[in-house]
């Protein structure tokens with residue numbers, strides 16, 4: 001089945017990026033937004049991300065022939081780095097500009113937004129009640145053919161499957177922020193997902209220039225966060241309990257494994273507020289003297305000083 005008509009529910013950070021990525025490869029994209037206010041908030045995001053995508057394409061020209069090129073080129077925008085030329089990049093810029101102008105539609109009427117969708121991707125805020133409400137509203141409006149996907153980072157598809165009306169056509173396709181550079185797409189069904197629909201979703205992810213990463217069962221945190229969260233927690237524990245300073249911990253990891261960035265550089269990219277919120281969910285986070293409590297205290301002190309990471313210009317490290 002051709003999956004050409006894509007509806008995105010929510011025009012936030014990830015919704016805008018997913019919609020643009022689908023439009024970039026020529027899919028017909030409709031954003032459903034809940035109000036005129038949402039349109040006003042979403043349009044600048046679409047503009048900004050589309051400009052960044054074009055800028056990254058143009059910057060990639062200078063990387064052709066450089067040994068570093070293959071590590072840093074925008075992988076979601078250029079499918080085959082080995083055969084790329086400056087002329088091919090110019091062609092991609094031209095097709096992207098045309099596709100962004102012609103293939104993106106905004107719709108406030110949910111019925112119209114869903115009428116002929118092959119795929120609907122829910123990228124709404126991480127609020128279970130709001131997600132249940134939208135699945136319930138969509139249930140009777142969606143055509144039978146539509147594959148229903150969620151980009152939720154922390155909620156499991158089995159939690160919502162029954163509200164979608166077609167649990168067999170529902171699963172998670174989880175993208176990463178700055179999707180056109182970090183082009184991972186974790187594909188995760190729930191026990192009732194039809195294996196054929198799962199396969200179609202893997203194919204769809206590939207068509208929109210993502211690298212599909214297939215999970216064989218449900219897992220909170222998918223693959224990446226199942227590894228990353230405990231790793232970052234261990235590093236924070238070493239710091240919070242006074243075993244070593246953050247630079248030494250990073251240096252140990254980088255020198256011993258060859259990884260380009262240690263845990264505290266990664267934490268600065270993730271943002272300390274997110275790290276704080278994740279730590280807060282640990283059962284002993286409020287227990288004075290526990291390691292989680294000490295981590296929370298340390299992160300809170302930095303957040304209160306405005307040192308929240310790369311976006312703020314300072315976190316564990318300073319940025320220009």
Ligand SMILES: NC(=O)c1ccc[n+]([C@@H]2O[C@H](COP(=O)([O-])OP(=O)(O)OC[C@H]3O[C@@H](n4cnc5c(N)ncnc54)[C@H](O)[C@@H]3O)[C@@H](O)[C@H]2O)c1
Pocket residue numbers: 010011012013014015034038122123124125126130151152153154174175176177
């Ligand atoms: N930000 C990330 O790095 C990231 C990465 C992967 C996955 N995700 C997931 O993507 C989803 C969206 O995250 P985001 O970062 O884009 O959030 P965001 O806050 O930038 O955007 C959320 C969008 O949902 C809309 N929304 C909120 N409540 C709504 C409601 N009741 N009805 C209709 N629309 C509503 C908002 O208007 C906004 O457009 C979440 O499930 C999140 O877990 C986020």
